[in-house]
Amino acid sequence: MAGVAVSTTINGDTIEYLCQPDETLLDVLRDRLGLTGAKEGCGTGDCGACSVIIDDRLVCSCLVLGAEAEGRRIETVEGMAHGDKLHPLQQKFLEHAALQCGICTPGFLIAAKDLLAKNPDPTEEEIRFGLAGNLCRCTGYDKIVRAVQDAATVMKGA
Amino acid sequence: MNFDPRFSGRKFASVGTRPIRPDGVDKVTGRARYGADFNMAGQLVGRVLRSPHAHAKIRKIDTSKAEALAGVKAVITAADLPDLTDGDAAMYDILDNCMARTKALYDGHAVAAVAAIDARTARQALKLIEVDYEVLPHVTDVDEAMQHHAPLINDTVFTEGLEEKPVKPSNVTKRSQFGHGDVHQGFGHSDFIVERSFKTEQTHQGYIEPHACVANVSTDGTADLWVCTQGHFVYRQHCAQLLGMEASKLRVTSSEIGGGFGGKTHVWAEPVALALSRKAGRPVKLVMTRDEVFRASGPTSATSIDVKIGARKDGTITAAEATLRYSAGPYAGSWAEIGAMTAFACYRLDNVKTVGFEVLVNRPKTAAYRAPSAPMAAFAVESTVDELAKELGMDPVEFRIRNAAQEGTRSSYGPVYGPIGIGPTLEAVKVHPHMKAPLKKNQGRGMACGFWFNFGGQTCVDLNIGMDGSVSLAVGTVDVGGSRASLSLVAAEELGIDYSQLKAIVADTSSLGYNDMTDGSRGTFSSSMATISAARNAIKILRERAAQMWDISVDDVVWEQGHAVAKGEKHGNLGKLSLKEIAAKSGTTGGPIAGHSELVADGAGVSFATHICDVEVDPETGSTRVIRYTVVQDAGKAVHPTYVEGQYQGGAAQGIGWALNEEYIYGKDGRLQNAGFLDYRIPVCSDLPMIDTQILEIPNPNHPYGVRGVGETSIVPPLAAIANAVSNAAGVRMTHIPMSPPRILAAIEAEREG
Ligand code: FES
Numbered sequence A: 001m002a003g004v005a006v007s008t009t010i011n012g013d014t015i016e017y018l019c020q021p022d023e024t025l026l027d028v029l030r031d032r033l034g035l036t037g038a039k040e041g042c043g044t045g046d047c048g049a050c051s052v053i054i055d056d057r058l059v060c061s062c063l064v065l066g067a068e069a070e071g072r073r074i075e076t077v078e079g080m081a082h083g084d085k086l087h088p089l090q091q092k093f094l095e096h097a098a099l100q101c102g103i104c105t106p107g108f109l110i111a112a113k114d115l116l117a118k119n120p121d122p123t124e125e126e127i128r129f130g131l132a133g134n135l136c137r138c139t140g141y142d143k144i145v146r147a148v149q150d151a152a153t154v155m156k157g158a
Numbered sequence B: 001m002n003f004d005p006r007f008s009g010r011k012f013a014s015v016g017t018r019p020i021r022p023d024g025v026d027k028v029t030g031r032a033r034y035g036a037d038f039n040m041a042g043q044l045v046g047r048v049l050r051s052p053h054a055h056a057k058i059r060k061i062d063t064s065k066a067e068a069l070a071g072v073k074a075v076i077t078a079a080d081l082p083d084l085t086d087g088d089a090a091m092y093d094i095l096d097n098c099m100a101r102t103k104a105l106y107d108g109h110a111v112a113a114v115a116a117i118d119a120r121t122a123r124q125a126l127k128l129i130e131v132d133y134e135v136l137p138h139v140t141d142v143d144e145a146m147q148h149h150a151p152l153i154n155d156t157v158f159t160e161g162l163e164e165k166p167v168k169p170s171n172v173t174k175r176s177q178f179g180h181g182d183v184h185q186g187f188g189h190s191d192f193i194v195e196r197s198f199k200t201e202q203t204h205q206g207y208i209e210p211h212a213c214v215a216n217v218s219t220d221g222t223a224d225l226w227v228c229t230q231g232h233f234v235y236r237q238h239c240a241q242l243l244g245m246e247a248s249k250l251r252v253t254s255s256e257i258g259g260g261f262g263g264k265t266h267v268w269a270e271p272v273a274l275a276l277s278r279k280a281g282r283p284v285k286l287v288m289t290r291d292e293v294f295r296a297s298g299p300t301s302a303t304s305i306d307v308k309i310g311a312r313k314d315g316t317i318t319a320a321e322a323t324l325r326y327s328a329g330p331y332a333g334s335w336a337e338i339g340a341m342t343a344f345a346c347y348r349l350d351n352v353k354t355v356g357f358e359v360l361v362n363r364p365k366t367a368a369y370r371a372p373s374a375p376m377a378a379f380a381v382e383s384t385v386d387e388l389a390k391e392l393g394m395d396p397v398e399f400r401i402r403n404a405a406q407e408g409t410r411s412s413y414g415p416v417y418g419p420i421g422i423g424p425t426l427e428a429v430k431v432h433p434h435m436k437a438p439l440k441k442n443q444g445r446g447m448a449c450g451f452w453f454n455f456g457g458q459t460c461v462d463l464n465i466g467m468d469g470s471v472s473l474a475v476g477t478v479d480v481g482g483s484r485a486s487l488s489l490v491a492a493e494e495l496g497i498d499y500s501q502l503k504a505i506v507a508d509t510s511s512l513g514y515n516d517m518t519d520g521s522r523g524t525f526s527s528s529m530a531t532i533s534a535a536r537n538a539i540k541i542l543r544e545r546a547a548q549m550w551d552i553s554v555d556d557v558v559w560e561q562g563h564a565v566a567k568g569e570k571h572g573n574l575g576k577l578s579l580k581e582i583a584a585k586s587g588t589t590g591g592p593i594a595g596h597s598e599l600v601a602d603g604a605g606v607s608f609a610t611h612i613c614d615v616e617v618d619p620e621t622g623s624t625r626v627i628r629y630t631v632v633q634d635a636g637k638a639v640h641p642t643y644v645e646g647q648y649q650g651g652a653a654q655g656i657g658w659a660l661n662e663e664y665i666y667g668k669d670g671r672l673q674n675a676g677f678l679d680y681r682i683p684v685c686s687d688l689p690m691i692d693t694q695i696l697e698i699p700n701p702n703h704p705y706g707v708r709g710v711g712e713t714s715i716v717p718p719l720a721a722i723a724n725a726v727s728n729a730a731g732v733r734m735t736h737i738p739m740s741p742p743r744i745l746a747a748i749e750a751e752r753e754g
């Protein structure tokens, strides 16, 4: 099968790659570009571990083809911190111990970033429904919700 | 070494604080490397062909077409994993589970595997492998498998533990029995007796990270394995034995682990990946799909349990009895045995008897899931206890307090308890504001207790002090949820230094002595014990070096708050030497300073919890919402309280999923119908309320800091607590888990029709 040439923007950098027409964006990120922050928990759009933001829209990268990234703007967990300064969500996840094993964390951080971009002052219920596409098996979500609430407060003040 | 593990009642400076974990930044920036995040140059992609049949004889496997496909570098079947288990039946089962030898025993059982240059080629190759199956009758239900006419899964199995050796093979591998006293007599003294039967369905641990490994076998007979596991030392032993290697030639590195909960304690894909790599002469990466995770790894037992409890009018239990049947998958296990041990462990009983039956079925090999076997037994017992309290007209908390085990009680499974937390958790629940909060229409409250043994085991730690005075701690228990933070706190406490001066890592199998799995809630308990011991050994050397620097006797040097202090009037002007100052001089005072420890951590204190739960049941749809949840559990000593709370909350959430939604659904054809997160639905954020926690600290007398394991007990009470709450809300006793909407509706309707 002939490869598809793709030019896209990932975390602000222009990136070019060749991929197979049936290859998912998740596979491209992980296997071709070495961006293993997005995880594959299911490959079927059910767990959110592979979450990325494409043109300000939250998507499961396991459900997007690598070829579809042409001309788009992609944000992954690797682009959340500014230099050595963590994003407030990253900082609050650490402070609240909103991760145990941490495999779901990149997906939650991206989903929460997207949520707060659209709704900077969410209620607990809005956070719970906003993050309902992401599975976490370790935490029971309590500390994740609190971390997002706390980050929202910090980000409003900023 | 003369290590004294007894509880010393010291005042803590570091232990009990809540610093950020050392592996945290990597995990929020995407830099942490999990099982599938590792790659090697020249690596191939491995994939496994799995049986579509629940039970079938494998007549022949033809791999020639797959081998001929361009890009395929190795194809293996059971023939490439010869039997080297040397009569070790448990290892043989592991081998057979990794790759079916003569029969496929469940839908998803591995029958062949390929390694190819990319995933697409590997997938194509699987389609070219021809397996000639003779499909056999199958059985997936635990009660049906016990019937005489049930299809036999293994005709070499004769039930163990019967008075007379059976003459016919059976799907029941073992009968086990626990208890004391005379239940017959005990029931004779009862004013009230409640007898009920229960069922629970099979669930999966549901870790978000599928099994993944990279295997690299070199032509010189050495090998490396990178893998997500709860126990890389155990994986090394198992893989080495199955592949005929010396253990020391196989270096296993545990990656960050994306959840395990007991499910990453068994090898599945790893020996296969090693065999593929050996055959192909190249590294092989093997990652399970989610479908494979459900079909071929992990699940719990499905169970069927009968309980009978009798009490006098005054609320004293006079006798308790249970029969517990647990499915084990197609291989023997000890699941019913553990259920039978834990069933009545919360209570002080004069007459108690439990009987367990291990039952083979055509489902994946049962694996441990957080306090394995205990939640189902607790569901059955705690539901019956609630019913009995109702018959007696007693408050369920009071009834339990009256019968709770205490220090000195002989447990239902044998040993006599030391100081324990069941009474205190119940007393805490009794006065908890949650118990008094008003309930609305269609809402109900339930509570239940749970027990888990906890485990210690073989443990090894290295503590190395750098010349700059910073400390590296190398442990061998895999960090499944923050143990590097808690062990750093323990080392900081013992050395008297700041947490920030330490860095803890999980060492690979070639860098440290053997460690048992991180299971049985042993991670922090046992490795903290070894860390304390290692730190004390290092302190001994630090004192010697300080004595040398001062030119005084080591007997005059004590260690206080991170400093060597000269004691005695004659040394009045010597002042103190910090760890950093002593370390800086180590090159000239005898070389590197380190403390090591190898021990068997005995005396893991048993753990108890009591949970409270409020639910709202919609009588029209049968759907249930958990609206409030409280966990009260004894931690012995919470080393890092935030992560202890996390364990409590996580276990409760898993229990909620188990109680209300999660179940393996098999079709008549014996195939799993819901092998994905869409149809096997674990709780999501919007399903749950905040989960309140209360940590009690009843020191474990067998640990210097009083620590008990905390990881598992939290999943034991939820099934029962939620069942009691749903039963109270719906006005009908729920006896089948999960309490999915159709089951609740059916129960409500049956009650209406009377
Ligand atoms: S991997 Fe994409 S949603 Fe699970």
Ligand code: FES
Residues within 6 Å of the ligand: A098, A099, A100, A101, A102, A103, A104, A105, A135, A136, A137, A138, A139, B208, B258, B259
């Ligand atoms: S922290 Fe393990 S899945 Fe969320």
